[in-house]
Amino acid sequence: MTANVSMILSDIVALRREFPILNQSVNGNVLAFLDSAASSQKPRRVIDCLEDYYRRYNANVHRGIYRLSEEATFAFERARGKVARFINARSQREVVFVRNTTEAINLVARSWGDANLREGDRILLSIMEHHSNLVPWQMLAQRTGAKLEFLPIDGEGRLALDNLDAQLEGVRLVAITQQSNVLGTINPVAEIAQRAHAVGALVLVDGAQSVPHMPVDVQALDIDFLAFSGHKMCGPTGIGVLWGRRTILEQMPPFLGGGSMIKVVGLHESTYADIPARFEAGTPAIAEAIALGEAIDFLQEIGMDQIYAHERELLGYALERLTEVEGLRVYGPRTTDMRGGAVSFTLDGVHPHDVAAVLDGEGIAVRAGHHCAQPLHAYYDIPATTRASFYLYNIPEEIDRLVVALRKARTLFG
Amino acid sequence: MIGMDDLYRELILEHYRHPRRRGWLDHPDVSAEEHNPLCGDRVRIDLRIENGIITDARFDGRGCAISQASASMLTDEIVGMPVEQAKQFSKDQLLALIGIPLNHNPVRIKCALLPLKTLKVGLYGVGHVPDEDEM
Numbered sequence: 001m002t003a004n005v006s007m008i009l010s011d012i013v014a015l016r017r018e019f020p021i022l023n024q025s026v027n028g029n030v031l032a033f034l035d036s037a038a039s040s041q042k043p044r045r046v047i048d049c050l051e052d053y054y055r056r057y058n059a060n061v062h063r064g065i066y067r068l069s070e071e072a073t074f075a076f077e078r079a080r081g082k083v084a085r086f087i088n089a090r091s092q093r094e095v096v097f098v099r100n101t102t103e104a105i106n107l108v109a110r111s112w113g114d115a116n117l118r119e120g121d122r123i124l125l126s127i128m129e130h131h132s133n134l135v136p137w138q139m140l141a142q143r144t145g146a147k148l149e150f151l152p153i154d155g156e157g158r159l160a161l162d163n164l165d166a167q168l169e170g171v172r173l174v175a176i177t178q179q180s181n182v183l184g185t186i187n188p189v190a191e192i193a194q195r196a197h198a199v200g201a202l203v204l205v206d207g208a209q210s211v212p213h214m215p216v217d218v219q220a221l222d223i224d225f226l227a228f229s230g231h232k233m234c235g236p237t238g239i240g241v242l243w244g245r246r247t248i249l250e251q252m253p254p255f256l257g258g259g260s261m262i263k264v265v266g267l268h269e270s271t272y273a274d275i276p277a278r279f280e281a282g283t284p285a286i287a288e289a290i291a292l293g294e295a296i297d298f299l300q301e302i303g304m305d306q307i308y309a310h311e312r313e314l315l316g317y318a319l320e321r322l323t324e325v326e327g328l329r330v331y332g333p334r335t336t337d338m339r340g341g342a343v344s345f346t347l348d349g350v351h352p353h354d355v356a357a358v359l360d361g362e363g364i365a366v367r368a369g370h371h372c373a374q375p376l377h378a379y380y381d382i383p384a385t386t387r388a389s390f391y392l393y394n395i396p397e398e399i400d401r402l403v404v405a406l407r408k409a410r411t412l413f414g
Numbered sequence: 415m416i417g418m419d420d421l422y423r424e425l426i427l428e429h430y431r432h433p434r435r436r437g438w439l440d441h442p443d444v445s446a447e448e449h450n451p452l453c454g455d456r457v458r459i460d461l462r463i464e465n466g467i468i469t470d471a472r473f474d475g476r477g478c479a480i481s482q483a484s485a486s487m488l489t490d491e492i493v494g495m496p497v498e499q500a501k502q503f504s505k506d507q508l509l510a511l512i513g514i515p516l517n518h519n520p521v522r523i524k525c526a527l528l529p530l531k532t533l534k535v536g537l538y539g540v541g542h543v544p545d546e547d548e549m
Contacts, residue, residue: 027418353453353478353525354422361418369453383454383476412422413430413479 009302009310009392016393018043018298029363032398037181037209037342037389038367039231042295046234049294053287061286062260062277076286079293080276083241086296087226088217094249096242096276097289101208102132104227104242105175107279108204109136111252113173119145122171124201126151126159126187127379128180131372133206133227137175151176153379157183157332164195171201178210182373182385183332184315184342186210190221197222202248208232212391213311213340215304224248230288235295239288242279249275256281299392307392311341314390318343318399325406331385341390344371347406350413352386358409359386364402421522422479423513429483434490437472446536447475450528452521455481457532459489468492468500473532478525484512485529492533501537503530 009015016022019041024031033041053075059068061076077092084092098104117123123137127150141148149167152160157180168174174196179186193203204225210216211226212233218226225248230239244252254261254272258281263271272278299307316336322328327348333339347355356368367387370377377384388402439445442460449456455477462470471489475482491511492500508530509516509523516523 351455351476351478351482353455353480353522357421357478357522358418374451377454383456413427 009306012393012395015302016395018045019393020044020047022393026363026365027361029401032362032364032394032401034388034390034394034398034402035365035367036212036232036391036394037371037387039237040212040234040391041393042234042236043298045298046236046291046295049291050236050287053290058287060283072286072290075290075293076284079289079296082293082296083243086300087211087243088219089243090219091246093275094243094246096244096249096279097284098240098242098279099238099285100229100231100240101206101227102136102240104225104240105133105204105206106136107242107255108225108227108244109140111255111279112202112248113137113140113146114143115253117144117146117172120170121146122149122169123147124149124151124167124171124174124176124196126153126176128153128157128159128183128185128373128376129175129177130181130206130208131374132208133175133177133204134375146172153183153185156334157185158338159185159187159192161188161192164192168196168199168201171196171199173202173204175204175206177206177208178216179213179340179342180332180373180376181209181342182344182371182376182387184340184344185332186214186338186340188338189223193221193223209340209342212299213304214308218243230292230295233292233295234298235292236285236288238285239292241292244275246275249279252279254278254281258282260284302392310392311390311394312336314394314396314399315339315341315343317396318388318390318402321399321403322406325403325410327410328406331380342387343389344385344387346382346385347409350409352384354413355386355406355409358412359402359405362401362405362408364398364405366402421514425487425513426479426483429486430479433473433482433486435472435486435493436474438474439470439472442472444536446532448528448532448535450477450481450524452524453478455525455528457481457485457529459485459529459532459536461492461536463497466497468495468497473529477528480512480514480516480522480525481528484508484526485532487511488529488533497537500533503533505530 057068057071059072061073081092083095154160202224207226207228211228224245226243231237261281330345352368439460443463444461447458457475460472473485473489
């Protein structure tokens with residue numbers, strides 16, 4: 001069987017050419033990169049953007065009164081504006097540059113959490129959270145005496161919200177992923193936010209897996225914090241974003257102390273800068289922030305709706321083809337409805353690491369392990385899964401190759 | 415980069431499909447269990463020790479073919495071995511035993527070494543286990 005999927009992205013061949021890394025062979029086969037949920041590949045223009053900064057206008061930002069520094073500052077702040085428009089923030093002051101999603105969530109836990117939570121307060125999470133949206137809250141709970149509560153999931157891997165209102169009692173913060181990195185489930189964060197706000201709780205959304213793959217509008221969702229990483233959305237590593245509602249960010253104490261985040265510094269005390277600088281101590285990842293802006297331009301020229309539709313088509317094809325592999329079990333929703341393109345599965349009799357090794361032998365890159373979601377794997381009572389995840393540059397032929405290689409793994413270990 | 419055929423030699427597959435010493439011992443003299451948090455591999459090793467000699471060994475656990483085959487071969491190898499000699503059993507000896515050149519594969523070598531780590535935790539006691547580099 002060969003792929004007969006009509007690609008949404010009309011010139012996928014030209015698009016793939018934008019990603020130099022895809023043009024290589026691994027173990028004698030063309031690389032099929034199916035691990036974008038871990039980190040995406042970068043288009044040439046993002047790579048060029050990094051180099052352009054270092055070759056032409058490398059200088060620290062917000063400091064020097066000279067042309068290079070002014071140019072760097074302008075590009076850095078312009079990138080902040082691009083991020084703000086990308087997620088429809090009310091103001092670019094609401095955009096804080098951090099290293100990654102993990103740091104963004106830790107910032108909220110340390111700053112807002114330490115200042116606001118007391119013993120007995122509750123934080124509502126779900127059992128499908130990535131460790132980055134779990135461990136910072138465990139640490140906060142240990143510091144403050146707050147309690148963690150968890151939303152369960154149903155048989156299809158969707159959040160079970162039947163008892164949400166009861167579970168929201170005494171909750172000060174709901175921290176939830178918009179798309180599970182294991183199950184692919186897309187969660188109804190707007191609905192959750194509305195009900196959380198009704199009891200006065202704030203809502204933090206882990207957008208690491210959603211912002212790269214679908215349109216995300218913080219005003220439409222009516223949430224309070226959004227955290228995401230540049231490297232999963234065609235940008236470089238080392239740059240991520242915390243978006244926060246301005247009125248909340250303005251009330252939050254600093255996270256890290258140092259340069260850039262101050263107004264006036266005395267020997268014994270200092271006053272702090274306005275947002276977002278208050279949360280950006282030290283020299284930031286300048287080149288990476290600028291290149292993230294370039295990545296956003298790239299994604300928006302294609303269109304987030306188009307990217308979502310493309311991945312949905314690939315996902316539908318993958319869900320259908322994977323049923324042909326004997327002994328294969330997919331975790332998460334069985335349909336493309338409210339589901340993103342991360343497909344985790346187990347193969348009877350073959351450990352996920354062995355699956356991944358066999359696939360690597362065919363030039364297919366997937367992830368095997370617990371995907372930083374140990375509690376979710378414990379819930380399913382499995383040590384690990386293999387995950388194939390899709391992005392705008394993937395094609396149905398890669399899914400065909402995946403299916404052939406999975407059959408080979410079954411034969412080898414069966 | 416080692417190829418598929420090196421990684422899954424027939425010997426590995428044979429031990430994976432038909433492990434030699436899978437199970438538990440009643441009242442073992444030594445029992446230890448170790449995990450590889452990266453991939454969720456788990457290995458438990460039980461030992462019977464008489465007069466300073468390992469007279470019986472069993473392993474249990476779940477994990478990839480490399481970790482489970484390694485456990486099967488290692489437990490087979492150490493029966494009849496003096497405890498002091500088993501304590502000195504090295505990483506290189508294990509890799510020679512299982513026959514896979516994993517020295518430059520930082521991820522999969524952890525799978526192969528998990529049973530050896532478990533054995534040493536059992537023999538030395540927790541807290542006295544040599545690092546992977548020293549094994």
